[in-house]
Every structure is written in structure tokens, then in C-alpha cells.
Amino acid sequence: MATEPKRFKVDDGSEVLQDFLQWCDAVGVLLNKKVYVSKEETVADYGMLAKDNIAEGEVLFTIPRSALLHQGTTKVSSVLRKESSSLESSSGWVPLLLALLYEYTSSQSHWKPYLSLWSDFSKLDHPMFWSKEERDRQLRGTGIPEAVDMDLSNIHQEYTEIVLPFMVRHPDLWNPETHTLELYTHLVAFVMAYSFQEPKEEDDEEDKKASSPPLMVPMADMLNHVSNHNANLEFTPDSLRMVSVRGINKGEEVFNTYGQVANWQLLHMYGFTESYLSNSNDTADIPVSCLYKAAKQEAQCDSEQELVEERWEVLCQMMEENGTMVFSKHGCLTDSELHTALKVLCLSKEELSEFKDNEGWEEDHGEDDDSQAFSIEALSKLEVSWKRLIHEAARLTLMSYGDGETEETLVERDRELMEDEAAFDRLSSRQKRALQVRFGQKMILYRLMELTNS
Structure with a gap:
């Protein structure tokens, strides 16, 4: 109480x-x-x-x-509501961002004492504010550079195609010379780092895929x-x-808590990280394409190569070609996807033909209960063909963090920085955060390689 x-x-x-x-x-x-x-x-x-x-x-x-603070409580709520159809976007954030553009720059804003806590957004240090060279060098392999490139492209498109025309139609409320793309980008980062979303009711059948608009709390x-x-x-x-x-x-x-958030997500969305040791939710992604490459490497002759291509074609009809397998410190978090990928990529020629003829698995060969099959404790007990694919896919993913170094070198180089207190202290804050992300992911991948080494 x-x-x-x-x-x-x-x-x-x-x-x-x-x-x-x-x-x-x-x-x-x-x-x-x-x-x-x-x-x-x-x-x-x-x-x-x-x-x-x-x-x-x-x-x-x-x-x-x-x-x-949201689009319904701002002083400009009526115009945002009236023209809501013109403010639709893939992010769903435009109404809130327009509200923030107005309230942040209004000296008479009801929210001024709140928004003044962030007088110039200098504390926001998301990777989107790093140079592209710094992102690509410090965060290579982590997935963050690619996510940021997409963010910046979407922000620019959203501002130029939706926000700017809307502001021009309402010059009494917004001014493009004040409400610039730079300010808009900072407000996107502000919403990323500080907003909350209303949780949906479990039995809410109305468009379960649509997320609630963000709120400033x-x-x-x-x-x-x-x-x-x-x-x-x-x-x-x-x-x-x-x-x-x-x-x-x-x-x-x-x-x-912001939820069960890995360090790469914390850095991307919020601009900070936890120690890789203390973040129990850290993850590393293995692209499904790496499983395909691993299967290609297993093929010993042209006929086996052709069979791998057939399997891959079938798999791409079942799941996204650019999908990923997500692994945590405790095992695979995408059990069913990994199970499907391994099962298809290891089908014999006869099994693959039967699969195609039946347009899927036979009833008695349906999906097994593999909810525990890909836990850390169980990985070493998988059949050898599956372990080989996971091992090589993890190795290929780990190698994407460097330029031709061995996997041992890629891990040990960051381990030395993590364990050398004096060397770690000499790093900039960005370098420290990038290191926490990189090393946490590398350790998950390296452990996965150890467990599946056959």
C-alpha cells in the first residue's frame, strides 16, 4: 500500500x-x-x-x-485529428512527432517544464547521430548499422513526403525553418528513448499486428x-x-524495465547498453541465409549442390529469405523457425520429393515438440547433421564482425579490452557501448559453436 x-x-x-x-x-x-x-x-x-x-x-x-503527452492532449490535437488520414505512415508516429514539434518550440506550451528537461537533446547519443564510418567500424556485424540506415531513410521520407506538406498547409502552427528535419530526427530519437506504449488486451482481436501509438509519460x-x-x-x-x-x-x-531487451536493441533504440554480463536478455542473430551457406559447404558434388538449391527454394516459400534465428544465452528463441530450417535443409532427395508432392509434411511427420530441443543444455545432443549446420552458420555469422580474422581472434581481441580495466577506461563512451554489444553477441555465437562442435 x-x-x-x-x-x-x-x-x-x-x-x-x-x-x-x-x-x-x-x-x-x-x-x-x-x-x-x-x-x-x-x-x-x-x-x-x-x-x-x-x-x-x-x-x-x-x-x-x-x-x-500525446496527439490527443496537445494544443494542436484538433487539426491532427481532423487530418489524421494524411498523417498515416509505417511508423505511426507522425501525429505525436508533429505535436512534439509544436509543443517543444512554443514558449507558451503547457508541457514546457517537462520538455525543458531536454533543452537541446545533447544527451541523446543513439547510433543515428554517429557518423556512418563510426557506426560501420564500431558496430560491424551487430545489425545496428543496417537498422540505422533504414531508420534515417524512413525519417527523411516521412518528413519530406508527409510532415513537410502538412506544415506548409498550416503555417500558423508550424514553420519549416524552425521545425527542421534535424529537429524532427532528434524528436524521433526522443520518442525512441522515452516513450511508452499502451499494452494491448490479450483478447483484443482488432488488428493484433497494429501497435498502439507511443505516449510521452x-x-x-x-x-x-x-x-x-x-x-x-x-x-x-x-x-x-x-x-x-x-x-x-x-x-x-x-x-x-523497457522489456526483455538485448544490448543491440538498447543501443539502437535508447542510446545506452548494460554490461554484457548483467544483461540476461542479450541476443545474437544468425541469418537463415547462413544456414543455407553452411548447407552449400556441406555439399560434396554437383548433384548435392542442386539438392541444396531445391531445399533452399522450398524453405524460402515457408519463411522469409532475409529472416534470422535469434539466440540468447539460454538457447534459441525462434525454436519453430530453426526447426523448420534445419529439417528442410537436411531432407534427403526422396524426402524432399515427398514433401513437394504432399505440399508439406505428412500428418505423422508433422512438427515435433522441439520447445526444449534448442536450449543451451540440449544443443550438444542434436543429431550431427543439424549440429554441423548450426556450428557453421554461427561461425559464418561471427566472421562477419571482422576482416578475415579467425573466430578466436575476433573474440579474444574484444575479451582483452573487456578484461583490461586500464584499456577499457581509455575508450570513449561510444566505444565502450559498442564493445558491450559486440562482445555480448560474439560470446553467444562462440558458445554456440562450442556446443555444436562435432
Whole structure:
């Protein structure tokens, strides 16, 4: 049960932070007296600390829905709602971003005390703000450079084809000279790093693939993330509540969770990483095309090469050619996809012919229950042909992180940096974050190679 809320208190004397906390008080945000916001003793610029011991299940703060910033609560909500059909995009973020463009640059904005916490977005250091050369050099093989290139292309297209024409139609509210592509890009990163999404009801049958539009949630976005978090945001019809999920000791930082997020996703979306050792949700992707290349290497003659091509053609009809197999520290997270790929790529000529004739598996040869077959504990027990494909696909993926070095060299070079405290301290913050991503993924792949070495 929550203790009696009280007026906000900040201990570092920051005027901007004090203005924000007073604004929170005015809009009805209720803060438990056992916690306080601070810029000291936290892992990032802002954070929340426990002033007293907190029990599991205590409400740390409550935010009324009227204090959330989204396209429905902004001053320009009516025009955004009226022309919503012209603002549709693949991201679904354009209405919120237009609202933020307006509110961020309006001196009379109701949200000014909140948005002033990010006066120039200088704290945002997503890879999209690194040079392309730096991304490609530091993050090669991780999947981040490719994701960022796609992001930047989509942002430019969205701004030029949707946002800019809309602003030109409403010169009384937006000005392209003020609301530039550069500001728009920073606001995209801001939404990436700080927004929340309303969870969908499990029985919501209305377009399950469509995600809820993002919301800016003042106070909740002050909390930092770790995978081993101690608080969680709950949504109710009238408010949002941050609730402790375990006991929190006096002086301990209060951590929210952004979900089960790997380090490459944390860096891409939020601009930071956890230690690869402490991030229990870290993953490495193996492209399904690497399984195909591994199968090609296994083929000893032209007829076997042709058979691999036939298998691959069938597999591409069943799953995306550019799909990936996702592995965590505990095993494969895409069990059914990996099972299908291995099964098809190992079919004999007779089995493949039968598969084609039946347009799929025979009923008595249907999908087995392999939910545990690809766990770390079970990988070494797979049949040899499957282990060989996984081993070589993992090796090919690992080799994509370098320029012809051996897999051992690729791992040991980063391991030396991780274990040499003096060398690690000499790295820039970007280099440290990139190293955490690279090494975490490499260790998963290298372990996978060890377990499937036959």
C-alpha cells in the first residue's frame, strides 16, 4: 500500500528539474514520500532513488492520464485529428512527432517544464547521430548499422513526403525553418528513448499486428532501465502507476524495465547498453541465409549442390529469405523457425520429393515438440547433421564482425579490452557501448559453436 504522497523535493538544486517537479505537482502527479528524483548517484542524467526502504507492491508514483503527452492532449490535437488520414505512415508516429514539434518550440506550451528537461537533446547519443564510418567500424556485424540506415531513410521520407506538406498547409502552427528535419530526427530519437506504449488486451482481436501509438509519460521516463529491474509501470483506465516488484533498499536506485531487451536493441533504440554480463536478455542473430551457406559447404558434388538449391527454394516459400534465428544465452528463441530450417535443409532427395508432392509434411511427420530441443543444455545432443549446420552458420555469422580474422581472434581481441580495466577506461563512451554489444553477441555465437562442435 502506498504511503501518503507529498510535495516534490529535489536535492541537487537544479532549477529546470525543480520547475518540472512543481509542474508535476500542479498536474496531479502523486509521488510516494519514500522516493525522490535526482541527478546524483544515478546511472544516467536523471533517475529516482529510494529515500527509505520500500516493500514489494508499493505504488511509487501515480500519473493521471491528463498529464500524458500525446496527439490527443496537445494544443494542436484538433487539426491532427481532423487530418489524421494524411498523417498515416509505417511508423505511426507522425501525429505525436508533429505535436512534439509544436509543443517543444512554443514558449507558451503547457508541457514546457517537462520538455525543458531536454533543452537541446545533447544527451541523446543513439547510433543515428554517429557518423556512418563510426557506426560501420564500431558496430560491424551487430545489425545496428543496417537498422540505422533504414531508420534515417524512413525519417527523411516521412518528413519530406508527409510532415513537410502538412506544415506548409498550416503555417500558423508550424514553420519549416524552425521545425527542421534535424529537429524532427532528434524528436524521433526522443520518442525512441522515452516513450511508452499502451499494452494491448490479450483478447483484443482488432488488428493484433497494429501497435498502439507511443505516449510521452512525464516522471515515468525519468527512471532508468536494467534487465533486473525493481519497478514496473501499470496502466489503469484513469492513471498510470509505477509499482515496486520487489523490495528496494534505502539509497538504491529505482529501475523500470523497457522489456526483455538485448544490448543491440538498447543501443539502437535508447542510446545506452548494460554490461554484457548483467544483461540476461542479450541476443545474437544468425541469418537463415547462413544456414543455407553452411548447407552449400556441406555439399560434396554437383548433384548435392542442386539438392541444396531445391531445399533452399522450398524453405524460402515457408519463411522469409532475409529472416534470422535469434539466440540468447539460454538457447534459441525462434525454436519453430530453426526447426523448420534445419529439417528442410537436411531432407534427403526422396524426402524432399515427398514433401513437394504432399505440399508439406505428412500428418505423422508433422512438427515435433522441439520447445526444449534448442536450449543451451540440449544443443550438444542434436543429431550431427543439424549440429554441423548450426556450428557453421554461427561461425559464418561471427566472421562477419571482422576482416578475415579467425573466430578466436575476433573474440579474444574484444575479451582483452573487456578484461583490461586500464584499456577499457581509455575508450570513449561510444566505444565502450559498442564493445558491450559486440562482445555480448560474439560470446553467444562462440558458445554456440562450442556446443555444436562435432
